[in-house]
Amino acid sequence: xxxxxxxxxxxxxxxxxxxxxxxxxxxxxxxxxxxxxxxxxxxxxxxxxxxxxxxxxxxxxxxxxxxxxxxxxxxxxxxxxxxxxxxxxxxxxxxxxxxxxxxxxxxxxxxxxxxxxxxxxxxxxxxxxxxxxxxxxxxxxxxxxxxxxxxxxxxxxxxxxxxxxxxxxxxxxxxxxxxxxxxxxxxxxxxxxxxxxxxxxxxxxxxxxxxxxxxxxxxxxxxxxxxxxxxxxxxxxxxxxxxxxxxxxxxxxxxxxxxxxxx
Amino acid sequence: xxxxxxxxxxxxxxxxxxxxxxxxxxxxxxxxxxxxxxxxxxxxxxxxxxxxxxxxxxxxxxxxxxxxxxxxxxxxxxxxxxxxxxxxxxxxx
Numbered sequence: 196x197x198x199x200x201x202x203x204x205x206x207x208x209x210x211x212x213x214x215x216x217x218x219x220x221x222x223x224x225x226x227x228x229x230x231x232x233x234x235x236x237x238x239x240x241x242x243x244x245x246x247x248x249x250x251x252x253x254x255x256x257x258x259x260x261x262x263x264x265x266x267x268x269x270x271x272x273x274x275x276x277x278x279x280x281x282x283x284x285x286x287x288x289x290x291x292x293x294x295x296x297x298x299x300x301x302x303x304x305x306x307x308x309x310x311x312x313x314x315x316x317x318x319x320x321x322x323x324x325x326x327x328x329x330x331x332x333x334x335x336x337x338x339x340x341x342x343x344x345x346x347x348x349x350x351x352x353x354x355x356x357x358x359x360x361x362x363x364x365x366x367x368x369x370x371x372x373x374x375x376x377x378x379x380x381x382x383x384x385x386x387x388x389x390x391x392x393x394x395x396x397x398x399x400x401x402x403x404x405x406x407x408x409x410x411x412x413x414x415x416x417x418x419x420x421x422x423x424x425x426x427x428x429x430x431x432x433x434x435x436x437x438x439x440x441x442x443x444x445x446x447x448x449x450x451x452x453x454x455x456x457x458x
Numbered sequence: 459x460x461x462x463x464x465x466x467x468x469x470x471x472x473x474x475x476x477x478x479x480x481x482x483x484x485x486x487x488x489x490x491x492x493x494x495x496x497x498x499x500x501x502x503x504x505x506x507x508x509x510x511x512x513x514x515x516x517x518x519x520x521x522x523x524x525x526x527x528x529x530x531x532x533x534x535x536x537x538x539x540x541x542x543x544x545x546x547x548x549x550x551x
Contacts, residue, residue, distance in 0.1 A: 340474075341474050341477060341478050341481075344478055345478065345481060345482065345485065348482050348485060348486070349485065352486065373471075374471070376469070377469025377470070377472065378469060378470045378471055379471055380471045380475055381471070384471065384475045387475075388479060
């Protein structure tokens, strides 16, 4: 049985594409057959984040319009034999595809893949409607900021109204130093407000920028963000994995300094 | 609230959380100020049939309240209607 998961957020720039790339790669590392679909028609990005931008011949719109067969448009990732990407079209717009066509396209992919991951565009218009049309499950990405959380709340409402059965939350770009000072909402604050299940929390990590620069997802690597993404993949498979301890451990000297700072 | 919390200044994280909670209540209720005004006027009309109320002092808002079932918090319409005079004692027991 394959599962179709949409990665969405409402607000732009919170890490949907990075999450899609890393969760998809992580699931492939766990021997699942995975296809990533970039549904952001006109603003394609998943290909560069994955480092597959030079291998695009056909795209999503070509498949929908019948210009090519599905197999011709899918890019196989040479690093992971189980992982494929269906890139988006750069020179078209969201109206080139309808929700019904997306459902049909996804149903065709269900036969060959265990997980179909949809990278959703920002916003709640046509592109969003296309992306969620065929989804069984949604991962809502947010950052601990008022604007991102407000948009996530709206998205969660819309997902419920569109009968996406399962919706889980990823809190991205946590800065534990700021959380510790009380200058950033913590994970509990965010889950409290949005009232959905948490599937992962990703610390703000320089390594993410570096890995995106290189076009190599960092899931599974030794850094905190890499571990956090790997844990999300295990939880998607239904395994119980304890949440990472993101707390900054301060040395005795650091603690002393903090005490003096307070007084 | 502990004694320590009493002295502690509200952090910007706390402020963000409080502001979000408020704004999400009205977002979720999907109720524009225009509609709230219409509800308010209708309430004044209906209650005025039975008693004299202070229309100026009337306050309605949508808030969160603990559900009696197990749904957690649910939105509720809260109305504070000051009564000036029980005009028709026979109609309202």
